[in-house]
Amino acid sequence: MKKSIVTLKPQYMNEFQCIGNACSDTCCSGWKVNIDKQTYKKYKKIKDREVATKVANYIKKENTLSTDNVASIQTNEGACVFLHDGLCEIQLKYGEEYLSKTCLTYPRVFNVVDQQVELSANMSCPETARLALLNQELMQFDVAEEILDVRHIIKQKIETKQSVWNSCFWEIRTFTIEILQNRSYSVSDRLIFLGLFCRKLASISSSENRSQIVNVVTEFRMRLDSSDTVKEISKLPQAYHVQLSIFKEILQTQTNIHHNRLRNYNNEALQAFDFESSDKDAIQSKYIKGCNEYYVPFINEHSYILENYLVNQVFHRLFLFNEGSNILEEYLRLTILFSTVRFYLQGVAVFEKKMTPEKAVDIIQSFSKSIEHSSSYLSLLSSKIMNTNVDKWTFLITLLKQ
Ligand code: SF4
DSSP states (O other), X not given: OEEEEEXXXXXXXXXXXXXXXXXXXXXXXXXXXXXXXXXXXXXXXXXXXXXXXXXXXXXXXXXXXXXXXXXXXXXXXXXXXXXXXXXXXXXXXXXXXXXXXXXXXXXXXXXXXXXXXXXXEOTTSHHHHHHHHTOOSOOOEEEEEEEEETXXXXXXXXXXXXXXXXXXXXXXXXXXXXXXXXXXXXXXHHHHHHHHHHHHHHHHTTSSOHHHHHHHHHHHHHXXXXXXXHHHHHTSOOOHHHHHHHHHHHHHHOTTOOOHHHHHHHHHHHHHTTTTOSOHXXXXXXXXXXXXXXXXXXXXXOTHHHHHHHHHHHHHTTTTOOTTOOHHHHHHHHHHHHXXXXXXXXXXXXXHXXXXXXXXXXXXXXXXXXXXXXXXXXXXXXXXXXXXXXXXXXXXXXXXXX
């Protein structure tokens, strides 16, 4: 059933339309596709012999209480069994109403803040990645009526009246986006400044004092515009050897990447800096020289790509208000995603001796498809950082500073 719903969304969603078999990827290859209860019942009643056999052989019941996830489609060599030439057999034969909630929703992400529906998208879809990341202007948001299927999955709901912390949602979200879109800083430095802001928030977030939290926003807004902050961040030490040793290990452990394009990028990044060599100083010199030649000029001209990636993350994740994770964990996740994407861009730029906006989008899309959704990757790097003996906030800034 479809309904007209007032929705807050980034403007790139106004243009989004699935491009079907012209797509360079698919919605579902490499992923386990969840089937909700209603859809499972419909599939069990399908009479078509070919489809019914696949349902019997490839859709397995899950042992879960969630009605959105009563079964899942087992993939065949990484691809959904219903996918043919980039098109979904179920949708072609039975229409959209036979898609599971997961398939119907992807690549969209729906949240609800108070009564307001928010719509954005994952960057694992080539078309949303292209529309969102290649926009050179600041990412803007619209409120507009949208005809939506009521079966879409709502990822998160928050009530701003639920707690003192939640009551500061809009002040914190608006300022976070303001930081990330402040083009007088490099994108890495914006993320460092966001870390300083988050660290301060973490120290007072449990206070039941709304004005104390709002005062932090006001204080940091003034600091953002101060030339002293630019100097303060520029004086932070660069620790390339730490960054390189972490990413060397990460790239070397990513041996079972199923996504072909990301696997190639991973190999290129590994070869770009001679990681096989035991001479750490030589690796570092090669990294700095290569980045200065092929990455820095590119990103100075096209920093909007990384900016848009971060703003989209913050919006669709309800950053700092995500259920089940605290402020440090949220900032940690954002930092890991950003620094890994940056490292892939650097590695490929140096290996191929060039970088283009389209290639950068392709890297981010394949990274999002393969790794961003992988809890094992994020938890590997998170636990590495959480297990260091140094202050976590300082360590994260070390990972970012260039
Ligand atoms: S990944 Fe995006 S463009 Fe490609 S088939 Fe899925 S929704 Fe369509």
